[in-house]
Amino acid sequence: MTRELTCIGCPMGCELTVEVESGVAVSVSGNTCKIGENYAKSEISAPTRVITTTALSADERPVAVKTAAPVPKGQIFECLEQIKATTISLPAHIGDVLIESVCGTGVPVVVTRNVE
Amino acid sequence: MREYDLIVVGGGPAGLAAAASAKRCGTDDILILERDSELGGILNQCIHNGFGLHTFKEELTGPEYAARYIEQVKELGIPYEVNTMVLDITEGNVVTVINKERGVESLKAKAIILAMGCRERPRGALNIPGFRPQGVYTAGTAQKLVNLEGVVPGKEVVILGSGDIGLIMARRMTFEGAKVKAVVELMPYSSGLKRNIVQCLDDYGIPLMLSHTVVDIKGKEKLEGVTVAKVDENRTPIPGTEEFFECDTLLLSCGLLPENELSRSAGVELSRLTGGPVVDDDLETNVAGVFACGNVLHVHDLVDFVSAEAERAGQSAAEYIKRSGSRPQGRTIGVSAKNGVRYTVPSRINVDETTQDVHIRFRVTGVYKGASLVVRSGEHELLRRKTRILVPSEMQDLTLKAAALAEAVDDLTVEVEGGAEA
Numbered sequence: 001m002t003r004e005l006t007c008i009g010c011p012m013g014c015e016l017t018v019e020v021e022s023g024v025a026v027s028v029s030g031n032t033c034k035i036g037e038n039y040a041k042s043e044i045s046a047p048t049r050v051i052t053t054t055a056l057s058a059d060e061r062p063v064a065v066k067t068a069a070p071v072p073k074g075q076i077f078e079c080l081e082q083i084k085a086t087t088i089s090l091p092a093h094i095g096d097v098l099i100e101s102v103c104g105t106g107v108p109v110v111v112t113r114n115v116e
Numbered sequence: 117m118r119e120y121d122l123i124v125v126g127g128g129p130a131g132l133a134a135a136a137s138a139k140r141c142g143t144d145d146i147l148i149l150e151r152d153s154e155l156g157g158i159l160n161q162c163i164h165n166g167f168g169l170h171t172f173k174e175e176l177t178g179p180e181y182a183a184r185y186i187e188q189v190k191e192l193g194i195p196y197e198v199n200t201m202v203l204d205i206t207e208g209n210v211v212t213v214i215n216k217e218r219g220v221e222s223l224k225a226k227a228i229i230l231a232m233g234c235r236e237r238p239r240g241a242l243n244i245p246g247f248r249p250q251g252v253y254t255a256g257t258a259q260k261l262v263n264l265e266g267v268v269p270g271k272e273v274v275i276l277g278s279g280d281i282g283l284i285m286a287r288r289m290t291f292e293g294a295k296v297k298a299v300v301e302l303m304p305y306s307s308g309l310k311r312n313i314v315q316c317l318d319d320y321g322i323p324l325m326l327s328h329t330v331v332d333i334k335g336k337e338k339l340e341g342v343t344v345a346k347v348d349e350n351r352t353p354i355p356g357t358e359e360f361f362e363c364d365t366l367l368l369s370c371g372l373l374p375e376n377e378l379s380r381s382a383g384v385e386l387s388r389l390t391g392g393p394v395v396d397d398d399l400e401t402n403v404a405g406v407f408a409c410g411n412v413l414h415v416h417d418l419v420d421f422v423s424a425e426a427e428r429a430g431q432s433a434a435e436y437i438k439r440s441g442s443r444p445q446g447r448t449i450g451v452s453a454k455n456g457v458r459y460t461v462p463s464r465i466n467v468d469e470t471t472q473d474v475h476i477r478f479r480v481t482g483v484y485k486g487a488s489l490v491v492r493s494g495e496h497e498l499l500r501r502k503t504r505i506l507v508p509s510e511m512q513d514l515t516l517k518a519a520a521l522a523e524a525v526d527d528l529t530v531e532v533e534g535g536a537e538a
Binding site for chain 2: 005006007008009010013032049050051052053054056060061062064066073080094112113114
């Protein structure tokens, strides 16, 4: 089976053609660098995304946070719920860990903006 | 009157990088003026990632990218004043500011760097018929509400325009529990990056309706819905194609305009193509000692390019201050846009006085595949770069070597050559 993908690795947005056999990418073409090949492989077998959102402090001030690494795409909304349910204490600084392992993914959620 | 060597108007990415660069080039007496309550500019509300791939070789969020430059400014001990709005810039580089504590005050500077950024095209500039109910926002306003104020403007959303902020907000509103029904784009192609279409729309099943526009807004007090219609090749709505979308929020992502009211009052010549100042390779405007960089000069898509441009402006301003005046006006050649190129920055190069490589930044007018970008001085070819794909949404950046420029006699032209227009 052939699948067409657009690489999200950088603003170039290469159009990738991926040959898929039993759920695994066996060949990738159309990419101009290694990022495209890696993206295609993970996108076929286990797609992931970095989540960027906000967590609220006790007085409902939003603080920007992100997952420190990509998490499985299928768990995005589950992760968002856990982040939403977590109250962030102020002051918050870039790199502070809000959640050690979001939804058991092993990926921490970290603060991305300094809020005093 | 307080006097400074250099005043930087705007504490966003351009102003921060320009100030840090000027300081490193030997200017000690600098003041950054910022109208918001903190430094960082629009990056503070751009909490998504994708910033800094060029500058820091890693993918940062907006506030993280801003923080790196804020730290530099603080480490360099550059003074800044927040909650301070510049009202006017007048002859002799007098900067009139207003601040809650000190009231109105006039400051004087040997050099000024304009780094005010840009503004979103509002509804009033779009000529959308219909009522004017609550619930119509620019995408950036909604981004500020959600990310900085913690308020989600609505539950059912239609987005007009497929600029990057609109695409980013489609995902952001979805994350906050809203239903984004469609992103409607007048042009037959999106003005946003492809990666954003994939990861902000496709990931969440949000339809992108190309060659469509909003033809009516319903709702007297509160927005009740919008009517969307297909447009023909002249961008005129086609009767009979109307479709009504019930929604409580309409976000507008229809382009950005450099914010140049202050430049105008300072007597700075503006380009009709970019909406920003006309500058030379030093990024100096027609007013001696007034420099410009970042989105106030021309709208960028990557902040990395803003930082690089601002560093050059900072360096130029520092040299201006050291010399107590503009460069000797040596032989100057023009730079102009030709086939397939909309504009160029800079628009003139002081070739006799250029000691460093010059970046020519510009946008193409359409989508071209397999074309080359060519810079010529008269008939003489200075640079040719083959490209895979050129799109109007991505700024191009060509570097001309100082040595090659020294020999240039005729004006420069930048154009797209060969390839297929897609």
